[in-house]
Amino acid sequence: MIYKRSSALFDEAKKYIPGGVNSPVRAFNAVGGDPIYIKKAEGAYLYDEDGNKLIDYIASWGPMILGHAFQPVVDAVIDKTKKGTSFGTPTEIETEIAKLAVEMVPNIDKIRFVNSGTEACMSAVRLARGYTNREKIIKFAGCYHGHSDSFLIQAGSGAVTFGSPNSPGVTKGTAQDTLLANYNDLESVEKLIDGNPKQIACIILEPIAGNMGCISPTKEFIEGLRELCDDNDILLIFDEVMTGFRLGKGGAQEYLGIKADIVTFGKVIGGGLPVGAFAASSQIMNYLAPEGPVYQAGTLSGNPLAMSAGLAMLKELNANPEIYKELAEKTEYLHKGFQKVIDDSGLTAQVNREGSMISVHFCENKVNDFESAAEGNNETFKKYFHGMLNRGVYLPPSAFESYFLNNKLSYEDLDVTIQAFADLAPELK
Ligand code: PMP
Numbered sequence: 001m002i003y004k005r006s007s008a009l010f011d012e013a014k015k016y017i018p019g020g021v022n023s024p025v026r027a028f029n030a031v032g033g034d035p036i037y038i039k040k041a042e043g044a045y046l047y048d049e050d051g052n053k054l055i056d057y058i059a060s061w062g063p064m065i066l067g068h069a070f071q072p073v074v075d076a077v078i079d080k081t082k083k084g085t086s087f088g089t090p091t092e093i094e095t096e097i098a099k100l101a102v103e104m105v106p107n108i109d110k111i112r113f114v115n116s117g118t119e120a121c122m123s124a125v126r127l128a129r130g131y132t133n134r135e136k137i138i139k140f141a142g143c144y145h146g147h148s149d150s151f152l153i154q155a156g157s158g159a160v161t162f163g164s165p166n167s168p169g170v171t172k173g174t175a176q177d178t179l180l181a182n183y184n185d186l187e188s189v190e191k192l193i194d195g196n197p198k199q200i201a202c203i204i205l206e207p208i209a210g211n212m213g214c215i216s217p218t219k220e221f222i223e224g225l226r227e228l229c230d231d232n233d234i235l236l237i238f239d240e241v242m243t244g245f246r247l248g249k250g251g252a253q254e255y256l257g258i259k260a261d262i263v264t265f266g267k268v269i270g271g272g273l274p275v276g277a278f279a280a281s282s283q284i285m286n287y288l289a290p291e292g293p294v295y296q297a298g299t300l301s302g303n304p305l306a307m308s309a310g311l312a313m314l315k316e317l318n319a320n321p322e323i324y325k326e327l328a329e330k331t332e333y334l335h336k337g338f339q340k341v342i343d344d345s346g347l348t349a350q351v352n353r354e355g356s357m358i359s360v361h362f363c364e365n366k367v368n369d370f371e372s373a374a375e376g377n378n379e380t381f382k383k384y385f386h387g388m389l390n391r392g393v394y395l396p397p398s399a400f401e402s403y404f405l406n407n408k409l410s411y412e413d414l415d416v417t418i419q420a421f422a423d424l425a426p427e428l429k
Contacts, residue, residue, distance in 0.1 A: 001390055005049040006037040030398040031385045041068035043408035046394055054394040055413050057403040062242050062267035066316060067408030073271045076312040080304050094302040097311040104249045104318055107259045111279035112288060113302045117241035117266030118146025120276035123296045124262045125150060128202035128235045130294035131287050138192055138203040140183045142370030144211035145204060145239050153178045183209060183369040184217060186224040193232055203229060204237040207252035210402035212373035213359030214352045222258050241266035245317055247355040248324050271309030323407050327356040330414060331405050334358060337418030345425035356405040373400065380428050387427060391420035
């Protein structure tokens with residue numbers, strides 16, 4: 001494939017935008033080469049500036065679960081736009097989407113909308129600190145919760161791809177209040193709780209991790225966390241920015257059968273527009289201003305265009321929950337196809353999958369935490385990424401990211417993808 005125009009656009013962008021991009025992972029630093037500039041997208045496909053058509057497994061990093069340019073979302077946004085793009089006043093549609101979200105997700109009574117997943121997680125932690133009157137938080141190595149200061153401590157995703165898990169600019173004081181545990185290692189959490197009695201406000205995690213590739217929690221780990229939180233008056237925060245409305249209507253809480261005290265959302269809930277949200281019981285949410293003392297605000301929060309896109313998306317998912325079953329079946333089909341290629345070609349690789357999330361690590365050991373995921377961040381991954389791209393398959397440009405399937409992907413698309421991997425496999429050995 002030819003990427004001449006993309007490369008020229010990237011050169012121009014680098015003159016005016018740091019690194020040429022507005023979010024680091026887009027720059028392809030982890031895999032080398034220039035990023036692809038996308039001109040338009042429809043259904044399961046991206047169309048780039050050089051006229052290439054690519055099968056998309058990123059789905060804008062999660063939101064486009066129903067495929068690109070999903071008509072009800074497009075129509076809703078166009079309709080709203082004609083009536084004015086922002087008022088900074090309450091609007092009826094905010095209540096409509098809040099009501100629907102609360103109906104779809106278990107264990108939440110109220111929800112507050114913000115503009116990104118970062119804002120959602122940052123605000124959820126402030127709320128947890130305000131509610132418990134404690135300052136420390138526990139997060140897990142390799143989990144990414146956005147780029148606010150407290151979370152840039154051994155974060156996954158782009159933060160680790162770029163080799164700066166502890167970013168300059170994060171103060172020592174902030175870093176001290178973020179305690180680090182290992183994913184799927186309950187003992188590492190118990191030690192932190194024992195060492196910091198009555199000081200921990202919350203434990204935040206990705207209930208299915210997607211920022212070190214896709215990693216599932218063991219039953220023992222996730223149940224153990226719930227128990228530890230109950231025993232120690234700690235709030236359990238599920239960061240469902242990736243998993244919310246993707247694993248099922250009720251997200252990871254429903255999927256895993258575990259109750260969280262606060263849940264954060266992003267991606268799917270905005271239908272492709274900039275939206276985040278956090279939610280909990282009334283008791284906890286009423287701590288927020290203007291009802292309670294914990295401050296949180298936003299000029300464009302609950303923006304009518306964003307809410308109309310999110311509402312159209314949630315309505316479709318609520319009305320057609322079989323989408324989740326179909327997506328999981330397609331993801332399983334891809335998994336089986338990939339596994340067969342791996343077995344037939346004698347490649348050393350691990351495929352992890354949960355719902356419509358899947359990832360491939362080229363390493364020997366099972367991938368179940370940050371350390372094991374890091375083994376798959378290697379030269380083989382780079383070759384794999386570029387080999388698939390040259391065959392028209394657009395995968396995340398980092399081993400520390402999950403793929404997100406969308407339901408416009410056909411079985412033919414999946415077969416093309418599996419065949420691309422089979423063709424490429426001999427080069428990866
Ligand atoms: N939490 C998780 C689990 C995420 O995957 C992300 C983004 N990939 C975020 C939070 C931050 O969301 P945003 O990029 O919208 O700020």
